[in-house]
């Protein structure tokens with residue numbers, strides 16, 4: 461007989477379903493460039509996670525991804541190991557723990573013990589001890605104290621300060637500041653902070669009632685409330701949009717009000733003479749095409765929607781539904797399959813950096829790189845050139861991005877205007893009742909001013 465204490469039986473770690481789901485999504489985002497807003501809902505459904513846990517996992521994933529850059533800096537301040545030497549899965553687990561500790565109301569004990577349990581399951585016992593030690597250090601201070609400690613003072617480095625405080629990469633802070641026109645103006649620090657803070661909030665769910673297919677009243681009956689700016693908009697304060705019949709059958713859809721406004725502005729711009737054909741040059745997944753097709757049907761006009769990728773063209777077909785006279789083709793919009801000058805209205809909603817939609821794609825700010833901008837610029841110019849050539853004399857062209865980056869907006873438009881084939885027209889009167897539209901003639905919407913994505917619209921008229 462021996463007096464040695466009995467070895468503790470091995471206990472298999474059992475992380476809770478919500479935190480494990482959150483980790484799996486972060487891992488997929490980091491490992492294979494997945495999009496959290498696509499992976500997470502599928503995973504929650506597949507694992508049949510109950511609504512309360514699903515809401516917790518959603519906040520955990522979105523909040524952690526938005527603030528990951530700042531959380532990594534906090535972790536770095538808690539260890540002597542250079543952050544580059546810590547494996548990404550360990551940083552993911554740590555970031556989930558830091559978010560619970562500093563930005564959610566999870567009690568410290570629960571946040572640490574549940575995250576360590578998760579670490580034991582997905583990283584192993586050794587690395588779980590490291591996670592435990594770091595999280596205990598993080599828990600000693602609140603978020604504001606940490607931020608004061610790790611951010612450079614505003615006076616020495618305004619961009620660096622705001623980048624840490626609001627968790628945006630520095631180059632994006634610079635680009636947004638340029639776009640806001642507030643750079644170097646100390647009075648506009650508040651505007652810049654409001655914009656960065658708005659990027660960290662989940663957007664409200666905006667719905668579009670496609671005209672002629674559904675009345676707004678039907679959406680209100682299903683629990684929606686009136687939208688802010690667009691005549692087609694409703695807001696869903698809570699609940700799953702897919703539970704609404706009109707959404708399920710494609711008569712209505714989820715669509716940011718900014719997108720609705722730019723599509724409506726194109727449809728309502730003055731064009732002389734009879735109209736017969738409109739063109740959407742970059743139509744996938746079909747948000748604007750769905751609205752334009754519905755408006756076009758009411759005016760007995762046909763819409764040609766072009767999308768380069770097959771699967772996205774299929775989504776455009778779904779958005780247009782059973783409306784007749786419209787056509788969707790899978791094609792490269794820079795290689796026109798139509799005669800020049802054959803459309804009355806053309807929209808080029810070009811691929812862009814998406815810096816205006818950071819609220820919706822929590823990981824995108826860390827994934828995008830400054831070198832993406834010139835690369836996208838070439839395609840943006842080629843598409844706008846094709847769009848101008850496709851419009852008939854007197855026809856209107858909408859150049860749209862969901863980015864406010866000057867190199868993707870005004871600079872592109874100015875380059876194309878140099879060919880003298882089109883002129884800019886004032887888009888502002890086509891946004892009735894919408895404040896803060898600036899000095900024009902183009903329009904830039906903002907999350908902090910309008911509650912929309914930062915959509916940009918330049919309206920051009922084809923010269924005769």
Ligand SMILES: C[S@@+](CC[C@H](N)C(=O)[O-])C[C@H]1O[C@@H](n2cnc3c(N)ncnc32)[C@H](O)[C@@H]1O
Pocket residue numbers: 719741742743744745746747748749766767768769772791792793794809810811812
């Ligand atoms: C910003 S999205 C358009 C969003 C769409 N208008 C909506 O409201 O749902 C840009 C689209 O252009 C497509 N695209 C990229 N290059 C293209 C090209 N050369 N020709 C046509 N479409 C292209 C992309 O696949 C993407 O679906």
